[in-house]
Amino acid sequence: MKKFLATIAAAACLLMPAQIQAADYPSAEEVKAKLANVEGAVFDIGKPNVAYEKYFTGQTYHASLAKNSIGVSNVTFIDGAHTFWHKHHGTCQILVTESGAGYVQLWGQEPVELKPGVVFTVPEGVKHWHGAAPGKMMQHLSIMQSNSEVSTEWLEPVDDKFFESLRRQS
Numbered sequence: 001m002k003k004f005l006a007t008i009a010a011a012a013c014l015l016m017p018a019q020i021q022a023a024d025y026p027s028a029e030e031v032k033a034k035l036a037n038v039e040g041a042v043f044d045i046g047k048p049n050v051a052y053e054k055y056f057t058g059q060t061y062h063a064s065l066a067k068n069s070i071g072v073s074n075v076t077f078i079d080g081a082h083t084f085w086h087k088h089h090g091t092c093q094i095l096v097t098e099s100g101a102g103y104v105q106l107w108g109q110e111p112v113e114l115k116p117g118v119v120f121t122v123p124e125g126v127k128h129w130h131g132a133a134p135g136k137m138m139q140h141l142s143i144m145q146s147n148s149e150v151s152t153e154w155l156e157p158v159d160d161k162f163f164e165s166l167r168r169q170s
Helices: 002-008 028-038 050-055 160-168
Strands: 060-067 070-077 086-089 093-100 102-106 112-114 119-122 128-132 138-145 151-154
Touching: 050 060, 086 128, 093 102, 102 119, 119 128, 128 138
Parallel strands: none
Antiparallel strands: 060 070, 070 138, 086 151, 093 119, 093 138, 102 112, 102 128
């Protein structure tokens, strides 16, 4: 399974200026200990994702697993962390949930629950967000094409009141 996923690919990460220091994040050991309670970490957790923090609520970790024409990244969301609304241009995005509990939502649709083993494809150009459920942790693989014609358009944050309403569902 790992070989299969490693051969597929990709994470949407644009390099942006860091807003906080990596020292502000819990250690990888602390994150692994928390993940042990939610099926554990399957892939490397990576490093604090400070370069993209301005497009996420909460703390995330990022580990690039493959960098070819298709990229694969492991993203770890801590305690309800999630992305802002965004669109991927030039590629779809495949999310493979590894551990924990979370959601993905396409614009104009109801959120879809992400649990271990759930695979969700976000069509190219569709506004969406994804991340851990309120108060939960989640890990997923992000698989996308990776070339000069691929970009991510970051949009507004997910409404806090709406996100908190998901707590009752998870």
